[in-house]
Amino acid sequence: MTSTLVVGAGSAGCVLAARLSADPAHTVRVLEAGPVWASAVEMPAHLLDPGHLPVGPDSGVVWRYPGNIVRGKLIGGSGAINGSYFVRPTAADFAAWSAAADSARWSFDAVLPLLAELESDRDFGSAPGHGARGPIPVQRTADPAPVSREFADRCAALGFAEIADLNAVPASSTAGGDPGRPPDTGAGRPASLGADGFGRVPLAVAGGRRAGPALTHLYSALTRPNLDVTGGTTVTRLLLRGSRVIGAEWARGRERGTTFADRVIVCAGAIESAALLIRSGIGPESQLRSLGIPVVLPAPVGAWCTDHPEIGIEYRGPVPESTTVALEYVLELDDLELRPYTPMFTPGLRRLGVALMSPEATGELTLGSADPAVPARIDQGYLRSARDRDRLRAGIDVAAQVLGLPLGTVDDTWLRTYLGTSQHLSGTCRMGPVGDPRAVVDECGRVHGIEGLTVADLSVVPVPLHRGPQAAVVLLAALIADLYAV
Template sequence: MTEAPSQQQYDFIIVGAGSAGCVLAERLTRSGRHRVLLLEAGGSDRKFWIKLPVGYAVTFARAALNWGDHAAPDVALNGRSIYWPRGRVVGGSSSINAMAYVRGLPHDFDDWARAGAEGWNWTKARDTYQALETHSDGTGDGPVWVQDLSDQMHPFSDRFLQAAQEAGLGTAKDMNAEGAEGLSHYRSTVRGGMRWSSADAFLRPALRRPNLTLLTRAEVQGLDLEGARVVGLQYTRGGQRCTARAGEVILSAGAINSPQLLQLSGIGPADLLREHGIEVRHNLPQVGEGLQDHLAISWQFHAREQTLNAVLGTLSGRLRAGAAYALTRRGPLSVPVNQIGGFVRSGADAQAPNLQLFCNPASYEITPKGKVVMDRQQGYLLSAQPCRPTSRGRIRIRSADPRERPLIEANSLATPEDRGMAVRASRVLQRLAETPALKAVTSGCKTKGFADIEDEALLEAFRARASTVYHPTCTCRMGEGPQDSVVDGRLRVHGLAGLRVVDASAFPNITSGNTNAPTMMLAARAADLILQDSS
C-alpha cells in the first residue's frame, strides 16, 4: 500500500481489487511502461479466516470484509429479502467465496459471441483458461492454482459419486474437462492448505513493481468527465477527498458496484438519474439492467454414518481438526465444504447439461443475516441450481449519495422456463436421494415426505427456501450497441472514451456454473485488449 498525493496522474486507474481487478493490475504493470492505480474500498486480506479454506463460513457474514447487501423483497420468493454477500477486501469476492474453480460449459461462451460479444467464443475462452491455470497434477504453468483435493475429502463424499452412477447421472474425472458431464470432485483455488485468491495469484507479484500503487480503504465517489471522455475520478480515503486522473478508467467493482458508480456519475438511464437529481452526462439505458444470478434449492438429510458434522459441528471435533491443520495444513479445515458436484441434465429432453449439483457431506443452516450454523447430528446436503436462468433483474441507485447501497431487484422466476426448471431441479435431487447408495446411510430428510412431493409443492418449496448462489452478473453486459448493452466486445462503454467495465457485470449471459473462474478469464482477455488499444 502506498500513500498518494491529493492529485495524481496515471495511465490506468482500476476500481476494485477483486477477482478481475487483481488480474488487470498484474497484466497492465508487467511491461513496466504503464503507471497503474488500484483502488480498493476494503482493507487487507491477510486474515486467518480468509486464508483458512473452511473460514468462509465466518467471512460470509463478517461486516469488515463484506458489503453485506440484501436484495429487495422478491415476490417470487415469498417476499423474502435474500442476503447477497460481496467481498469488500483485497481479493474481493475471491477472498470470501467457496473457492470452487469452475470454467463453465463451452456453449456459455459461444452464446456470448452470439449475443454480440465479438471474440468471446469458447475457443478464445479455453485458450485463456489454459494460460491462467496450474493444476495440482503438474500440468500448466499459470498463476491460478487449481487443486484436486479428493484425497482429503470426507469419506462420505464417495457416496455421492456412487449415487450419481445409480441415478444415471454419471461421473466425470474433472468437471472442467471439455465435454465432461456428471458428478466429480470439485476443483478448488486452494494451495498449500490455504485459499489461493486472485490477490494471491496476481496482485502479490505485481505489488513488487514500482509502477503499481494500491490504495485500500479508498471509496470512489464518482467519475470525472470532459465531454464524452472520462478523464479520472474522485475518491475519499482517511477523510480526505482526492482526485486521480488517467488515460483510462477501468471499473472492476463487481456486478452491483460497477453499475452503481456509473449511475452516480451521470451515466445510465436518464429518468433514473433525473429522479435522484443527478446531471445526465451520458444517457445509457442498459446500465444496471439485465441482472442474472443462480438460484439453488437445497434439501438436507440425517445420516446414519459419520459426516463432517462430527468434526465441524462440535467443539472437540473442531479442536482436533485445528491441531491437525496447524501441523500439516491438511485435513477437514483445508477442504471447502462443497466437495462433490457437477453438470447434469434435468431429463432426457435436455440438449445439454442444464443443472449444477452441489453435494456436501455436512448439514447446516444459514440465517437471514448470513451466519452459518452447523448441525450437531450427522447429516448431508444435496443442492441443485438451474444453470442458465432466463429471468433478468436490475441494479438501481436509491439516491445520489455514494454511501447508500443500491437497490437489488433480482426478479426471480419471472419466466415459465425458470419456474419449470425450479421443479426439475428438485426432481433430480429426489432421484439422487432415492438411490441405494444414499438410502443405505440416510435416516430421513429434514423435510418430511421429500421423496413424494409433487410438482406444485416442489415449486412452492423453491419459492419458500431457494436462495442465491452468489453469482450476480450481466448488469453492464457486452453487446452490439447501447440499445441492448453497456460495453462493446472490447469492454469499452458505448459512446464514451477512456472508460471500460471489466468484471462479471460485463457477462452478456450468466455462465452455467460458479462465476469466479470466468471473471478472471474475462479480465485476462480484457487486459490483452486494453494493451493492444494503448500501443
C-alpha cells in the same frame, strides 16, 4: 507512459492490475474500498482457509445487500472469500457470449489458450487445452469428505456418468457442446432431464489455502514501482469532461480526494460497477433524473442482470469432523447443478444445493439514492418464469432420488421458502455491439459513448454461464488487460 486507474482490487482488478503493470510503460493505480494487507503473509489466516466462507454477520470484509447478497470487500474481492470452485464456462457459454458480443474474441477456441495459460492444473496439466505453468493452482480433492463420497456413490448408483475432468476440452470445441462429457449411460435417471454426470470440482487451492487472485496475481506484483494499490478507499464518482473520463473522486474515512488518469478501468464487481456508473450519470435516464443525478449518457446500466437461483435442501446428518473446502463434487444435469456442501450452514443440518444455471428470467439493479453509502437494490427476477420453476422442480426431483428422501409436493410456495442465491450476479453492464439496446460496453469492455472508460468484471458478461463465474472473471480480466497493453 499511460496512467490507468483501476477501481476495485477484486477478482478482476487483481488480475488486470498485475497484467497491466507487467509492462513498465504503464503506471497503474488501484483504489480498493476494503482492507489491503501489505503482503500475503499478513492476511488473517481465517481468510485463507478454503473451508471457511467469511461472510457471516460478524464479517468485516463484505458488502451486504438486501436479499442475502454479499460481496467481498478486501484485496481479492469476492475471490478472496469464495468457495474456491474454479470451473470453466462451457463451450456453449462462450458460443453464446461471442454471439451476444458480436465478436469471435469470446469464442471457446479463441479463449482456450488463455484459459490454459492461467492455470497450473495439478491433475490434468498435460492434457489438451490445459496448462501446468500458470499462476492459478487448480486441483481436485483426492480424499473427499464422507458427505461428498456418499453423494458420488449415490449418483453412480442412480446411473449418472462420472466426469473425470469438468474443465476438459470438448472433442470438437467449435461444436458448441459441453466439454468433457462422456457418453451418458442414462440408466436410472429421470427421462426428462438428459443427465450429464457428476465429477470432482476443480478448485483454486494450494497448500490448504484459498488461491484467490490477490495471492495468485496481485501480491507478487506489488514490488513494481509502476503499481500502487491503496486500500480503505471507496471511489464515489467518476470524473468526466464532456464524454471523456479523466479520473475519479474517492472517500477514505473523512478524507476526500480525486485521482486523475488517462483511462479508468472499473473492476468493482457486478453490483458496485453498475452503481458507480449510475452515480456518475451513466445510466437509465429516468432513474438518473429521479435521483437528481445530471445525465451524462443515457445507458441501460443495471437494466439486465442474471444469477443462479439456488434451492437449499436441508436434511439431518452427522456433524463433519473437519472440512477442507465447501464443495468437492457436483452433479450437472443440462442447466442444473446439484451441490452437496461439506460444511453445515445450519447446525445439525446438511445442505444439498440445486442451482439453475441458465434461468430464463432476468433481473434488474437500480439505485434508490445517489448516496454511495446506500446499497443498490437488486431484483433478481427469480421464479418469475414458469419454465425456471419447472426446471428447479426437476432438479429437486433428482435431489430427492440422490438423497433417498421424499420431499413431498414442491409447489411455488415451497420453492420460495427454500430459495436462495448462488452469489453469482453478472451482466449489469452488458457487452454488445453499438445499436444493441441492452449493451453498455463493447467487446473490449469499453463503455459505449465514453472515451477512456472500461468496465472489466462480471458486470459485462452478457449471457448466463452454466458454471460458477470465478474462472470466467479471471479469464475476462486477463483478456481485457492484454487488449490494453500499450
